[in-house]
Amino acid sequence: MRNRVILLAFRGDLDIDEDLLARHVRPTHSERALIKSISDGTYWGRHPKVPRDVRDAVTAGLPDLAPADGGDELKPWFTLRDALAGYVDTSEPLPPVPDSRLDRKQHDDMPVDHVGWPDARIYPGHTPNVLDRPAKTVKAGVHGVPGGESVLLTDETIGSKRAKTLRYKHRYMTVREAARVMTFPDSWRLCGPRGEKMRQLGNAVPVRLGEVFANAVARVLDEVESRS
Structure with missing residues:
Protein backbone atom coordinates (compact mmCIF):
# COMPACT_ATOMS: atom_id res chain seq x y z
CA MET A 1 0.00 0.00 0.00
CA ARG A 2 2.99 2.33 -0.40
CA ASN A 3 2.72 5.16 -2.90
CA ARG A 4 5.89 5.38 -4.94
CA VAL A 5 7.34 7.79 -7.47
CA ILE A 6 9.70 6.15 -9.95
CA LEU A 7 11.67 8.37 -12.34
CA LEU A 8 12.89 7.03 -15.67
CA ALA A 9 15.43 9.21 -17.46
CA PHE A 10 16.97 8.77 -20.91
CA ARG A 11 19.55 10.69 -22.89
CA GLY A 12 17.86 13.44 -24.84
CA ASP A 13 19.37 12.35 -28.18
CA LEU A 14 17.82 8.87 -28.06
CA ASP A 15 14.37 9.95 -29.30
CA ILE A 16 12.47 7.71 -26.88
CA ASP A 17 9.00 6.54 -27.90
CA GLU A 18 7.07 7.67 -24.79
CA ASP A 19 3.87 5.99 -25.98
CA LEU A 20 5.67 2.66 -26.16
CA LEU A 21 7.05 3.22 -22.65
CA ALA A 22 3.59 4.04 -21.30
CA ARG A 23 2.13 0.85 -22.76
CA HIS A 24 4.58 -1.23 -20.76
CA VAL A 25 3.99 0.46 -17.39
CA ARG A 26 0.22 0.71 -17.47
CA PRO A 27 -1.91 -0.46 -14.48
CA THR A 28 -2.45 -4.22 -14.28
CA LEU A 65 -18.45 -0.44 -5.20
CA ALA A 66 -18.36 3.09 -6.58
CA PRO A 67 -19.87 3.70 -10.00
CA ALA A 68 -17.71 2.09 -12.65
CA ASP A 69 -14.58 4.19 -12.98
CA GLY A 70 -12.30 1.70 -14.68
CA GLY A 71 -10.51 -1.28 -13.27
CA PHE A 78 -2.99 -9.33 -4.57
CA THR A 79 -3.65 -9.72 -0.85
CA LEU A 80 -1.44 -10.74 2.04
CA ARG A 81 -3.24 -14.09 2.07
CA ASP A 82 -2.37 -14.53 -1.63
CA ALA A 83 1.31 -13.90 -0.90
CA LEU A 84 1.48 -16.32 2.03
CA ALA A 85 -0.37 -18.99 0.05
CA GLY A 86 2.09 -18.71 -2.83
CA TYR A 87 -0.53 -17.46 -5.26
CA VAL A 88 1.51 -14.41 -6.33
CA ASP A 89 4.41 -16.37 -7.81
CA THR A 90 3.16 -19.97 -7.68
CA SER A 91 5.43 -20.89 -4.78
CA GLU A 92 4.48 -23.30 -2.01
CA PRO A 93 2.21 -22.05 0.80
CA LEU A 94 4.05 -21.00 3.92
CA PRO A 95 3.17 -23.22 6.88
CA PRO A 96 1.30 -21.65 9.81
CA VAL A 97 3.24 -20.40 12.81
CA PRO A 98 1.64 -21.85 15.97
CA ASP A 99 1.84 -20.13 19.35
CA SER A 100 4.43 -22.70 20.46
CA ARG A 101 6.78 -21.47 17.72
CA LEU A 102 6.87 -17.79 18.66
CA ASP A 103 10.31 -18.50 20.05
CA ARG A 104 12.86 -16.73 17.79
CA LYS A 105 14.17 -20.12 16.62
CA GLN A 106 14.73 -21.45 13.12
CA HIS A 107 13.06 -24.86 13.17
CA ASP A 108 14.31 -27.52 10.76
CA ASP A 109 10.85 -28.19 9.34
CA MET A 110 10.18 -24.51 8.55
CA PRO A 111 11.38 -22.48 5.53
CA VAL A 112 14.46 -20.33 6.08
CA ASP A 113 13.61 -17.08 7.91
CA HIS A 114 10.08 -18.31 8.65
CA VAL A 115 10.76 -17.72 12.34
CA GLY A 116 8.07 -16.83 14.86
CA TRP A 117 8.65 -13.82 17.13
CA PRO A 118 6.99 -13.22 20.52
CA ASP A 119 5.30 -10.22 22.17
CA ALA A 120 3.42 -8.75 19.21
CA ARG A 121 1.17 -5.88 20.29
CA ILE A 122 -1.64 -3.85 18.78
CA TYR A 123 -2.10 -0.31 20.01
CA PRO A 124 -3.28 3.07 18.63
CA GLY A 125 -1.31 4.07 15.58
CA HIS A 126 -0.05 0.52 15.05
CA THR A 127 -2.95 -1.31 13.43
CA PRO A 128 -2.14 -4.79 12.09
CA ASN A 129 -2.22 -6.29 8.63
CA VAL A 130 -5.38 -8.12 7.64
CA LEU A 131 -5.04 -11.14 5.42
CA ASP A 132 -7.58 -10.23 2.77
CA ARG A 133 -6.20 -6.82 1.83
CA PRO A 134 -2.84 -5.85 0.36
CA ALA A 135 -0.15 -5.84 3.02
CA LYS A 136 0.82 -2.64 4.74
CA THR A 137 4.13 -1.07 3.81
CA VAL A 138 7.15 -3.04 4.96
CA LYS A 139 9.09 -0.30 6.75
CA ALA A 140 12.82 -0.23 7.26
CA GLY A 141 12.42 1.42 10.68
CA VAL A 142 15.06 3.30 12.63
CA HIS A 143 14.59 1.67 16.03
CA GLY A 144 14.39 -2.00 15.13
CA VAL A 145 11.25 -3.69 13.86
CA PRO A 146 8.29 -1.27 13.61
CA GLY A 147 4.93 -1.82 15.31
CA GLY A 148 1.66 -2.74 13.63
CA GLU A 149 3.17 -2.73 10.15
CA SER A 150 4.82 -6.06 11.03
CA VAL A 151 1.83 -7.58 12.83
CA LEU A 152 -0.90 -9.64 11.17
CA LEU A 153 -4.29 -10.88 12.25
CA THR A 154 -4.71 -14.65 11.88
CA ASP A 155 -7.90 -16.58 11.14
CA GLU A 156 -7.93 -17.97 14.68
CA THR A 157 -10.26 -16.35 17.21
CA ILE A 158 -10.11 -16.11 20.97
CA GLY A 159 -12.58 -14.79 23.50
CA SER A 160 -16.36 -15.05 23.56
CA LYS A 161 -18.96 -13.63 21.22
CA ARG A 162 -21.50 -13.63 24.08
CA ALA A 163 -19.16 -11.61 26.31
CA LYS A 164 -18.25 -9.39 23.33
CA THR A 165 -14.58 -10.25 23.76
CA LEU A 166 -14.23 -12.22 20.54
CA ARG A 167 -11.21 -11.17 18.48
CA TYR A 168 -8.70 -12.56 16.03
CA LYS A 169 -5.30 -13.63 17.30
CA HIS A 170 -2.35 -11.60 16.12
CA ARG A 171 1.38 -12.20 15.82
CA TYR A 172 4.44 -10.70 14.21
CA MET A 173 5.02 -11.52 10.57
CA THR A 174 8.08 -13.64 9.94
CA VAL A 175 10.93 -12.32 7.82
CA ARG A 176 9.98 -14.82 5.11
CA GLU A 177 6.41 -13.52 5.09
CA ALA A 178 7.66 -9.95 4.71
CA ALA A 179 9.93 -11.13 1.89
CA ARG A 180 6.88 -12.70 0.20
CA VAL A 181 5.10 -9.34 0.44
CA MET A 182 8.08 -7.72 -1.30
CA THR A 183 7.93 -10.52 -3.95
CA PHE A 184 11.40 -11.86 -3.17
CA PRO A 185 11.71 -15.54 -4.11
CA ASP A 186 11.97 -17.98 -1.23
CA SER A 187 15.48 -18.85 -2.42
CA TRP A 188 16.67 -15.31 -1.61
CA ARG A 189 18.81 -15.21 1.51
CA LEU A 190 18.93 -12.14 3.74
CA CYS A 191 21.84 -11.47 6.08
CA GLY A 192 22.10 -10.39 9.69
CA PRO A 193 19.70 -10.48 12.65
CA ARG A 194 15.94 -10.10 12.27
CA GLY A 195 15.93 -6.30 12.53
CA GLU A 196 18.57 -5.99 9.83
CA LYS A 197 16.71 -8.35 7.52
CA MET A 198 13.51 -6.34 7.94
CA ARG A 199 15.46 -3.15 7.25
CA GLN A 200 16.78 -4.60 4.01
CA LEU A 201 13.26 -5.54 2.94
CA GLY A 202 11.84 -2.16 3.93
CA ASN A 203 14.47 -0.34 1.87
CA ALA A 204 13.93 -2.54 -1.18
CA VAL A 205 11.70 -2.01 -4.19
CA PRO A 206 9.37 -5.00 -4.63
CA VAL A 207 11.11 -7.32 -7.05
CA ARG A 208 8.20 -7.70 -9.44
CA LEU A 209 7.62 -3.94 -9.53
CA GLY A 210 11.27 -3.36 -10.40
CA GLU A 211 11.00 -6.02 -13.10
CA VAL A 212 8.12 -4.18 -14.79
CA PHE A 213 10.11 -0.96 -15.10
CA ALA A 214 13.35 -2.71 -16.10
CA ASN A 215 11.55 -4.59 -18.87
CA ALA A 216 9.89 -1.39 -20.07
CA VAL A 217 13.24 0.39 -20.28
CA ALA A 218 14.79 -2.56 -22.13
CA ARG A 219 12.00 -2.67 -24.70
CA VAL A 220 12.15 1.06 -25.35
CA LEU A 221 15.93 0.95 -25.81
CA ASP A 222 15.60 -2.08 -28.09
CA GLU A 223 13.18 -0.05 -30.22
CA VAL A 224 15.64 2.85 -30.40
CA GLU A 225 18.42 0.45 -31.46
CA SER A 226 16.23 -1.10 -34.16
CA ARG A 227 15.85 2.36 -35.74
CA SER A 228 19.54 3.15 -35.68
Missing part, protein backbone atom coordinates in the same frame (compact mmCIF):
# COMPACT_ATOMS: atom_id res chain seq x y z
CA HIS A 29 -4.43 -4.73 -11.02
CA SER A 30 -7.16 -2.79 -9.22
CA GLU A 31 -8.92 -2.57 -5.87
CA ARG A 32 -12.26 -2.68 -7.64
CA ALA A 33 -11.41 -6.06 -9.17
CA LEU A 34 -10.39 -7.40 -5.76
CA ILE A 35 -13.67 -6.31 -4.16
CA LYS A 36 -15.64 -7.95 -6.95
CA SER A 37 -13.65 -11.19 -6.71
CA ILE A 38 -14.28 -11.44 -2.96
CA SER A 39 -17.96 -10.64 -3.41
CA ASP A 40 -18.59 -13.16 -6.21
CA GLY A 41 -16.50 -15.89 -4.53
CA THR A 42 -13.73 -16.09 -7.11
CA TYR A 43 -11.20 -15.04 -4.48
CA TRP A 44 -12.31 -17.72 -2.06
CA GLY A 45 -11.86 -20.32 -4.77
CA ARG A 46 -8.13 -19.73 -4.37
CA HIS A 47 -8.40 -20.14 -0.60
CA PRO A 48 -10.85 -23.00 -0.01
CA LYS A 49 -9.56 -23.75 3.51
CA VAL A 50 -10.52 -20.36 4.94
CA PRO A 51 -13.22 -20.88 7.59
CA ARG A 52 -16.74 -19.95 6.57
CA ASP A 53 -17.14 -17.42 9.37
CA VAL A 54 -13.98 -15.62 8.23
CA ARG A 55 -15.23 -15.50 4.63
CA ASP A 56 -18.59 -14.16 5.75
CA ALA A 57 -16.99 -11.48 7.94
CA VAL A 58 -14.65 -10.32 5.17
CA THR A 59 -17.43 -10.26 2.58
CA ALA A 60 -19.80 -8.41 4.91
CA GLY A 61 -17.15 -5.74 5.53
CA LEU A 62 -16.52 -4.95 1.87
CA PRO A 63 -16.93 -1.29 0.88
CA ASP A 64 -19.66 -0.51 -1.63
CA ASP A 72 -13.07 -3.93 -14.18
CA GLU A 73 -10.83 -5.21 -16.96
CA LEU A 74 -7.81 -5.46 -14.65
CA LYS A 75 -6.73 -8.27 -12.35
CA PRO A 76 -7.56 -8.13 -8.62
CA TRP A 77 -5.04 -6.62 -6.25
